[in-house]
Amino acid sequence: MRITRFGRVPRLDSIDLRGPVAAMASAALAAMALSSCQQDDLLKPGDIEVNILTANYISDEAFADNPIELDGEALEREWGGPLDTDLPYHHIRVSREDGSGDPGEPAYVSMKCFYTDTDIYFLVRWADDEADELKDATYYIGPDLAADTTGAYIGCDNRQFLATDQVWTRNFNDGKPNDEDRFSIAFDVDNAGDGLGSFREQGCLTACHLERSPAFGTVSTGRLDVWEWLATRTNLARDLYNRFENPSAPIHGIPAYLEDYTADGVTGLLPDPGSPVWRENWEDDHHYPLQVYRLADDLPFTNDNCRNRFGAPCIKNNGVPVFYPWREDGNRFIPDFSCADSVNQAVLPAGREERPWSPGDAVTGYYFTYPSGSRADVHGKGVFEPELGRWTLEVARKLDTRDAANDIIFSAEGGEEVTFAIAISDNAGSVHWGSGPQVLRFAPKVARLARSGKGAQ
Numbered sequence: 245m246r247i248t249r250f251g252r253v254p255r256l257d258s259i260d261l262r263g264p265v266a267a268m269a270s271a272a273l274a275a276m277a278l279s280s281c282q283q284d285d286l287l288k289p290g291d292i293e294v295n296i297l298t299a300n301y302i303s304d305e306a307f308a309d310n311p312i313e314l315d316g317e318a319l320e321r322e323w324g325g326p327l328d329t330d331l332p333y334h335h336i337r338v339s340r341e342d343g344s345g346d347p348g349e350p351a352y353v354s355m356k357c358f359y360t361d362t363d364i365y366f367l368v369r370w371a372d373d374e375a376d377e378l379k380d381a382t383y384y385i386g387p388d389l390a391a392d393t394t395g396a397y398i399g400c401d402n403r404q405f406l407a408t409d410q411v412w413t414r415n416f417n418d419g420k421p422n423d424e425d426r427f428s429i430a431f432d433v434d435n436a437g438d439g440l441g442s443f444r445e446q447g448c449l450t451a452c453h454l455e456r457s458p459a460f461g462t463v464s465t466g467r468l469d470v471w472e473w474l475a476t477r478t479n480l481a482r483d484l485y486n487r488f489e490n491p492s493a494p495i496h497g498i499p500a501y502l503e504d505y506t507a508d509g510v511t512g513l514l515p516d517p518g519s520p521v522w523r524e525n526w527e528d529d530h531h532y533p534l535q536v537y538r539l540a541d542d543l544p545f546t547n548d549n550c551r552n553r554f555g556a557p558c559i560k561n562n563g564v565p566v567f568y569p570w571r572e573d574g575n576r577f578i579p580d581f582s583c584a585d586s587v588n589q590a591v592l593p594a595g596r597e598e599r600p601w602s603p604g605d606a607v608t609g610y611y612f613t614y615p616s617g618s619r620a621d622v623h624g625k626g627v628f629e630p631e632l633g634r635w636t637l638e639v640a641r642k643l644d645t646r647d648a649a650n651d652i653i654f655s656a657e658g659g660e661e662v663t664f665a666i667a668i669s670d671n672a673g674s675v676h677w678g679s680g681p682q683v684l685r686f687a688p689k690v691a692r693l694a695r696s697g698k699g700a701q
Contacts, residue, residue: 295682297334297664299357299364299656300324301689312358312365314638315481316627323356323367331356333369338668338677345675353427353666353679359643359656359686368427368637368666375628375635376671379424379476380609382414382526382533389586389600397600403583406601412532414609423671424476427626427637430507431652431684432663433467469652470505470513471622473637477522477610478502480564481625501615502622502639506650516650518617519574522610533607536581537566537590553614566590567608574613618647658688 312322324331334357339350356367389397397403405411414422473479479500501521507513525534543558544550550558552572564570567590571578588605589598614620624639643654652662662684669676 295680297336297355297357297682297684299359299684299686300331301687302358302360303689304361307360312638312640314623314625314640316625316636316638318367318369318636318638323358334682336666336679336682338666338679340677342665342680343667343676343678345672347670347672347675347677351668351677353668355666357684359654361656362643363640364643364654364656366429366637366639368639369634370427370668371634372425372628372670373633374630375475376423376425377475377479377628378422378606378609379474380414380524380526381422381606382412382531382609384588384601384603384605384607385411385413386603387411388602390602392600397586400583403586406583406586407532407581409531414531423669423673424474425635425671426475426667426669426673426676427473427635428470428667428676430468430470430665430667433469433652466508468507469650470507471639471641472503472505473624473626473639474503475626477520478624479626480521480568480612500623500625501620502624504619504622504651516618516621516647518619519615520619521615522612523571523574525569525608525610533581535569535578535611536585536588536607537561537569538585539589541569541571541578543572564612565592567592567606569608569611571611571613618645618650621645621647621651654686656686656689658686660686 310321333354336353336355337350338353340346340348351371353368353370355369358365387397481500503520504516505513506516526532527534542561543552545558545560547558552558552562560566561568562570562572569590586600587598588601590607591598591605622639622641624637626635626637628635643656645651645653654660654662664682664684665679666682667676667678
């Protein structure tokens with residue numbers, strides 16, 4: 245897990261991110277984090293069945309009393325407590341031999357699972373030395389317009405350089421663009437084959453290796469439903485909720501959206517039908533941003549009568565940090581970044597006045613809008629805990645999305661078993677730790693009087 249950061253560090257403390265990048269270079273601090281995790285019975289081999297993750301049932305009454313909010317906090321009242329012997333963590337070994345590339349020594353991912361009559365919920369935790377959530381961010385490298393007192397850059401004729409590669413770079417990480425942390429889970433949809441090389445026999449090893457064609461999925465793999473959490477592109481919590489829920493306290497929290505793919509041996513890995521929540525903020529191989537945050541492009545949040553797509557009052561940038569431009573209407577035309585944008589209106593933290601561009605100013609590699617179709621089925625939110633050196637991710641989806649062509653449909657009958665495998669990446673795309681095959685087993689629908697840790701924070 246990576247220790248070295250940017251060759252030249254921009255002033256990222258001025259960016260109000262949902263999980264600020266923490267410099268965790270100290271080996272002693274990393275050891276303390278691991279020790280703390282082990283004290284919580286996390287991130288190490290467990291003593292339960294080696295490959296069985298139990299999905300425990302929550303009745304509607306119990307869920308209403310202790311709802312799981314997808315905010316990445318993983319409260320004990322939601323998940324039964326870390327030491328509850330009846331609701332243990334399932335510890336999954338992930339390694340390079342079951343993954344791809346050379347990510348480093350094997351690690352463990354800790355998981356829990358609950359299901360209701362309508363939804364399934366996963367809690368996932370894994371160790372990391374720092375949060376990597378600035379994939380493809382681009383950085384202004386000069387000149388310092390904020391310090392210009394000569395008037396040399398007044399007028400568009402003298403500011404044409406703003407939208408050129410000469411004054412922007414993405415190469416702050418040992419000469420390579422930043423990537424992001426990732427978690428993936430793949431479910432066996434068709435239960436295709438038990439033989440050597442099948443997904444049920446080898447898990448991630450047979451499904452996701454770049455030297456093969458297609459890169460994800462083989463004929464023996466069968467069809468897979470793949471959910472992928474991306475620290476940059478899918479982890480922004482927006483103020484979204486079902487219109488029939490209480491907007492001030494939606495029962496599913498304020499989730500972001502995971503990516504949702506289908507994989508098979510013919511087509512490889514393809515996104516489900518629909519549009520993604522993220523859009524690339526550059527063109528071709530250019531470094532300069534395609535769009536920047538502008539107050540003029542924001543929702544009219546000062547209008548008390550304004551309502552967003554979900555009927556809620558309009559909020560500045562729809563509640564997303566202005567470092568990440570939000571588009572309420574993804575099809576609306578927004579003028580590209582140009583010499584007219586010599587002022588950085590996204591200067592953070594909140595309350596600091598906008599100013600002309602200064603070296604080290606960062607612009608997100610993506611801008612965001614609502615996803616659509618089957619690509620908006622899986623919700624979740626991850627939070628990085630620097631003091632413990634770990635990610636905590638909460639994920640949920642409907643048991644039945646009514647899209648059997650692209651999604652696994654969970655019958656959620658007691659005893660139902662589904663084969664799955666997981667993978668994690670540290671600031672990388674193709675290089676990852678993978679797992680062997682695991683089994684998700686649905687426990688019978690026996691109502692619990694209460695979950696352990698009720699009312700605990």
